[in-house]
Amino acid sequence: MMRHKSHHAGQEHGMHEPLSGLPQGKVSPPEKGLLARIRTASTALSRAERQVAEYLLQKPHDSLEMSIRVLAQACDVSEPTVARFSQSMGFDGFKSFKLAFAKSLATGIPYLHLDVNQADQVRDVLPKVFDRTIAALMEARNSANTASFEAAVSLLSRARRIECYGLGYSGALAIDAQLKFFRFGIPTTVFCDAHLQAQSATLLNSDCVVVAFSRTGRTRDMIRSVQLAKNAGAKVLVLCASGGPLAELADVHISVDVEEDPDIYTPMTSRLAHLTYIDALAVAVTLMRGPAAIDMLERAKASISEKRLDSKVE
Numbered sequence: 001m002m003r004h005k006s007h008h009a010g011q012e013h014g015m016h017e018p019l020s021g022l023p024q025g026k027v028s029p030p031e032k033g034l035l036a037r038i039r040t041a042s043t044a045l046s047r048a049e050r051q052v053a054e055y056l057l058q059k060p061h062d063s064l065e066m067s068i069r070v071l072a073q074a075c076d077v078s079e080p081t082v083a084r085f086s087q088s089m090g091f092d093g094f095k096s097f098k099l100a101f102a103k104s105l106a107t108g109i110p111y112l113h114l115d116v117n118q119a120d121q122v123r124d125v126l127p128k129v130f131d132r133t134i135a136a137l138m139e140a141r142n143s144a145n146t147a148s149f150e151a152a153v154s155l156l157s158r159a160r161r162i163e164c165y166g167l168g169y170s171g172a173l174a175i176d177a178q179l180k181f182f183r184f185g186i187p188t189t190v191f192c193d194a195h196l197q198a199q200s201a202t203l204l205n206s207d208c209v210v211v212a213f214s215r216t217g218r219t220r221d222m223i224r225s226v227q228l229a230k231n232a233g234a235k236v237l238v239l240c241a242s243g244g245p246l247a248e249l250a251d252v253h254i255s256v257d258v259e260e261d262p263d264i265y266t267p268m269t270s271r272l273a274h275l276t277y278i279d280a281l282a283v284a285v286t287l288m289r290g291p292a293a294i295d296m297l298e299r300a301k302a303s304i305s306e307k308r309l310d311s312k313v314e
Contacts (some may be wrong), residue, residue, distance in 0.1 A: 013239070027115055034089075034104035036139065037242070037257045041089065044243040049085040051075045056101070064102050066070040068094045090242065090255075104143075109247060113185035129268075136258050136269035137276060141157055143257070151252045152237050153284040162188040163229075166198050166214075167222055173213040173239075173274045181211075185296045194221035201228035208234040215242030215256075215270055226250075 035057060055075045056063050063071060072079045086097035096167045120128070156162065162181050166174030171192030191197040201210065210229040214222050217240035218244035226236050226249050238250035247253045254277055258270040286293045 016155075027096045032148055034101050034143070036259045037143070038089065040241060040257050041243050045085070045088055048081045049088055051077055052082055052085040060101075060105055064098070064105070071146055088243070133269050133272055137273060140256065140258060140273045140276070145255070148252060148254055149280070150285070152281060153288055154250055154255055155209055155235055155237055156184070156186075156211075156285045157280060157288045159186055159235075160211040161204070161209070162186055163200060163204070163208065163210050163234075164188070164190040165210060165212045165222065165225055166190075166192055167194060167219055170213040170215065170222075170274075173271065173278065174211070176275060176276045177213070177281075180278055181285075183282075183297055183300055184285055184293060194225065197221070197225035198228055201225050201234070202232055204229055204232040204234035206233040206235075208232075209237060210234050210252075211237045211239070212246065213274060214238070214240035214244075214246055217241055217246035222246060223249065230277065239277055241270075 038056055042050050042057075045053055052071070052075045053070070062240050063074075066074065068079050068127055072082045075082070076298060083094055086092075086094045089097055091100065162178075162184075164174040164177045164181070166172070174190045174192055178188050182188040189200075204210070208229075210226065212226050217238065223245050226238070226246060229236055230249060235251045236249060237252045237254070238246055239254045239256055240246050241257050242253070242255040247255070256273050256277065258273045263298050263309060286297065298301040
């Protein structure tokens with residue numbers, strides 16, 4: 001989901017030390033949309049708010065019939081705690097959360113298969129991975145926040161310089177973004193090393209935009225790099241799971257809340273969701289910048305056409 005400020009957590013794309021533990025539960029087939037986000041966010045919530053999250057995960061349909069008072073009693077918390085939980089999930093109150101929760105249960109896309117496990121045959125792997133990926137991307141699309149996406153496009157369109165930051169597996173995302181964004185005709189670079197990020201961040205100014213990629217939004221080095229960039233006056237666009245310190249630092253936050261199989265170290269579906277957002281940003285910024293940007297893309301494409309073999313060559 002995409003939002004300026006929201007409150008969920010996830011798992012990092014790299015091997016740098018996270019600030020908190022990882023959620024251990026998998027999303028079971030009946031869980032959809034907002035339920036998956038609540039599970040992802042639960043480790044970042046206060047103890048009382050976590051009681052609300054756990055109740056909603058255990059009895060989602062029962063919760064739909066409850067007022068804020070009844071839900072608070074069922075969770076053994078106060079009504080203000082339920083209200084704070086709703087705000088932690090990115091809503092302005094319990095009423096708007098409940099409406100989104102009901103819609104999520106009614107229209108969310110289920111995971112069509114459980115993740116691959118050791119009992120599977122090789123022939124089972126391909127359809128399971130495809131189905132898991134398709135379901136995750138559909139969920140991300142259905143929970144996308146248009147306002148945050150538009151704010152991100154506006155930020156990139158006005159930039160005089162763009163720097164893409166990623167660490168560990170998120171470094172590959174930063175590299176992909178740089179390969180897409182430099183075609184805007186805006187000076188764009190990428191740093192996948194924490195030391196180089198820190199040094200470059202201190203040299204930025206208010207005309208610059210940092211695009212930071214993370215799975216959890218809780219990696220110390222990335223948080224420090226973004227803090228340095230903001231101290232220098234740069235604007236920051238963050239793509240990461242909601243609820244972590246990195247999301248709180250963002251001028252614009254695109255929330256990528258995709259549940260990963262905790263038994264598999266390498267991020268899979270969340271990486272693909274990030275890449276899809278990169279493509280969407282690249283297309284939208286090109287449209288916003290108008291005919292000049294499209295002409296620039298055409299010239300860039302023409303410059304490499306001679307490097308391909310003619311399809312008619314024998």
